[in-house]
Amino acid sequence: MPNENGTAREITYREALREAMTLAMRNDDSVFLMGEDVGVYGGAFGVSRGMVEEFGEERVVDTPLSEAGFTGLGIGAALVGMKPIIEVQFSDFITHCMDQLVNQAAKLRYMFGGEAEVPFVLRTPGGAGTGAAAQHSQSLEAWFVHVPGLKVVMPSTPHDAKGLLLAALDDPNPVLFYEHKLLYNRKGDVPEEEYRVPIGEANVSREGEDVTIVSAGLVHHYALEAAESLADDGIEAEVLDLRTLSPMDHATVAGSVEKTGRLVVVEEDVKTAGWGAEVVSRIVEGESFYALDRAPARVAGADVPIPYNKNLEAHVRPSPEKVIEAVRSLVDERVGVYS
Amino acid sequence: MKKYENRLELLETMLRIRAFDEKVDELYAEGALHGTAHFYVGQEAVAVGVISALRDGDVITGTHRGHGHALAFGLDVKKMAAELLGKASGYCHGKGGSMHIADVSAGMLGANGIVAGSMGIVCGAAWAFKRRKEDRVAVCFFGDGAVQEGIFSESLNMAAVWSLPVVFVCENNQYAMSLSVERGFANSRISEKADGYGMPGVTVDGMELPEIMEVASEAVERARSGGGPSLIEANTYRYLGHSKSDANLYRTREEIKEWRESDPIGRFAARLEKSGDLEKGGLPEIEKKIYEEVEAAFQWAANEPEPEPGSALEDVYA
Numbered sequence A: 001m002p003n004e005n006g007t008a009r010e011i012t013y014r015e016a017l018r019e020a021m022t023l024a025m026r027n028d029d030s031v032f033l034m035g036e037d038v039g040v041y042g043g044a045f046g047v048s049r050g051m052v053e054e055f056g057e058e059r060v061v062d063t064p065l066s067e068a069g070f071t072g073l074g075i076g077a078a079l080v081g082m083k084p085i086i087e088v089q090f091s092d093f094i095t096h097c098m099d100q101l102v103n104q105a106a107k108l109r110y111m112f113g114g115e116a117e118v119p120f121v122l123r124t125p126g127g128a129g130t131g132a133a134a135q136h137s138q139s140l141e142a143w144f145v146h147v148p149g150l151k152v153v154m155p156s157t158p159h160d161a162k163g164l165l166l167a168a169l170d171d172p173n174p175v176l177f178y179e180h181k182l183l184y185n186r187k188g189d190v191p192e193e194e195y196r197v198p199i200g201e202a203n204v205s206r207e208g209e210d211v212t213i214v215s216a217g218l219v220h221h222y223a224l225e226a227a228e229s230l231a232d233d234g235i236e237a238e239v240l241d242l243r244t245l246s247p248m249d250h251a252t253v254a255g256s257v258e259k260t261g262r263l264v265v266v267e268e269d270v271k272t273a274g275w276g277a278e279v280v281s282r283i284v285e286g287e288s289f290y291a292l293d294r295a296p297a298r299v300a301g302a303d304v305p306i307p308y309n310k311n312l313e314a315h316v317r318p319s320p321e322k323v324i325e326a327v328r329s330l331v332d333e334r335v336g337v338y339s
Numbered sequence B: 001m002k003k004y005e006n007r008l009e010l011l012e013t014m015l016r017i018r019a020f021d022e023k024v025d026e027l028y029a030e031g032a033l034h035g036t037a038h039f040y041v042g043q044e045a046v047a048v049g050v051i052s053a054l055r056d057g058d059v060i061t062g063t064h065r066g067h068g069h070a071l072a073f074g075l076d077v078k079k080m081a082a083e084l085l086g087k088a089s090g091y092c093h094g095k096g097g098s099m100h101i102a103d104v105s106a107g108m109l110g111a112n113g114i115v116a117g118s119m120g121i122v123c124g125a126a127w128a129f130k131r132r133k134e135d136r137v138a139v140c141f142f143g144d145g146a147v148q149e150g151i152f153s154e155s156l157n158m159a160a161v162w163s164l165p166v167v168f169v170c171e172n173n174q175y176a177m178s179l180s181v182e183r184g185f186a187n188s189r190i191s192e193k194a195d196g197y198g199m200p201g202v203t204v205d206g207m208e209l210p211e212i213m214e215v216a217s218e219a220v221e222r223a224r225s226g227g228g229p230s231l232i233e234a235n236t237y238r239y240l241g242h243s244k245s246d247a248n249l250y251r252t253r254e255e256i257k258e259w260r261e262s263d264p265i266g267r268f269a270a271r272l273e274k275s276g277d278l279e280k281g282g283l284p285e286i287e288k289k290i291y292e293e294v295e296a297a298f299q300w301a302a303n304e305p306e307p308e309p310g311s312a313l314e315d316v317y318a
């Protein structure tokens, strides 16, 4: 597919990430990758495979199992002008990094009166669907949306993965970069050269008149699948991929909701205090509230840890079918049938 | 918990652990299992040696590589197989899987998916025992990688300063995933760290069951009699990859072969033959019995019912 940037070809999400890191490291000696097993092992999900061969162990650094320590190290290196990419093997282990992220990275610039910058990127895969159970399947990104001073991005396509990672590396602020284990093998068109996808901009990935579906990450594809099958029944959904959770692109969401009058949020994290609640709040407390002709709905993870058994796991996760059901009950003309 | 009546039972338990994990490995290779698992093959002597020094009322915490700890503690092979197959009759009713097998009422306080995740928990159990004046001991199994986590330091310090009845058992299998102990530590003699916290530390050949039993008994006795915690470093090796998928790029075939030559099961079986506990050439027959037992457990488990989908929403208070 030709692209505004020139040549594009189909590669995986994993390859797109590797390409972004590789380009950044070729161009800028201050960029480095650090994390558990990122070297010869290539990372737990193979994202950095081959990179230590090109850049050496000085720049692709295997760490001890010390998530708090090497997150702090990344922050300190950023403070003195380096550009770290810190990989946390599963996003569940980010609990170990909490102090460093929340009390340090997010606040240094502000506390120092704007006299410092922390250009720090932390990449980590979240999400369920792999049978890895409760301690290896969570979607905890909403926590960081709640912390002023952190940016949170969550690309759903190889194209956005590359463009957002390069944008994150340009950004003077700490950026949490959420990947998904079930996206790594997904293919898509990606330009060969460098380009940026701006942080904070949602993408309208499908246009429609009847309902707005806001999503991000893996479940964005569930939303698109649902939209295709709803179209067979004459329901045209507009599907938005937020791409960045913080700062949130409210304007694009509001514009779409004002057009369709109906809002469904699709998110993989648990429903209670998930980032979808923020999307909905911004709509109902703003002008676009008056454009709504149905109460907004959320399709989210159930409020439980992720169970191991395949059927149980599927039971608590969002799915295209659950999105279809939510949209159907929202567009039903009979009053009071939606929940 | 399991009571080891004789030396043959020690051998049988090591074989059971090996048979179990080989079966699990096989099921993953066939794509018959969801998720992932970490295999204990090669390390059997550590769990069996340490746990055989315990008695009723004592507790253990395991790791992500936890089938061996559970089986050595006496957990039921069938219920473990059922858990791996995600069945309702599994230890966690299909909710936990490989990394979360537990039998809390029996004293097996859980495998753990988080490296070093149980090091504080084990101190809590020990603290409760001490506070309630119960002469019970808590054993914490963990890998060399766990030593690199902050909570290792916090836990050993608390245990030492409050003289808690804990035995810290570091299974130094030479690697944390792809990171060798040489690359992970400036001083890779892990037992030497004990001194800094004010507790005894000892390194033992983790492929030699009687040696493990001896140092474990000493440490357990010390803990039980109010002498406080100890750190045992058992030098061992995992024969298989880190988890179901691992190309072994970080080590050589020769190295794996060398370690396999000092196999804990083979070594112990040879001892038993010498002492007369095991008939000469009697190992294959025992092996056959144990492998059949494990096979039967998985067959039984395969026919067990799936959990009700709605059960996914149970077992949380909030």
Ligand SMILES: Cc1ncc(C[n+]2csc(CCOP(=O)(O)OP(=O)(O)O)c2C)c(N)n1
Residues within 6 Å of the ligand: A036, A065, A067, A089, A093, A096, B038, B064, B065, B113, B114, B115, B116, B142, B143, B144, B145, B146, B147, B173, B175, B176, B177, B242
């Ligand atoms: C806090 C945390 N970090 C990383 C991981 C991913 N991980 C699982 S096991 C493992 C290696 C652990 O090594 P070690 O403690 O030596 O135990 P071993 O696997 O060798 O038995 C890693 C990196 C994890 N589960 N938890």
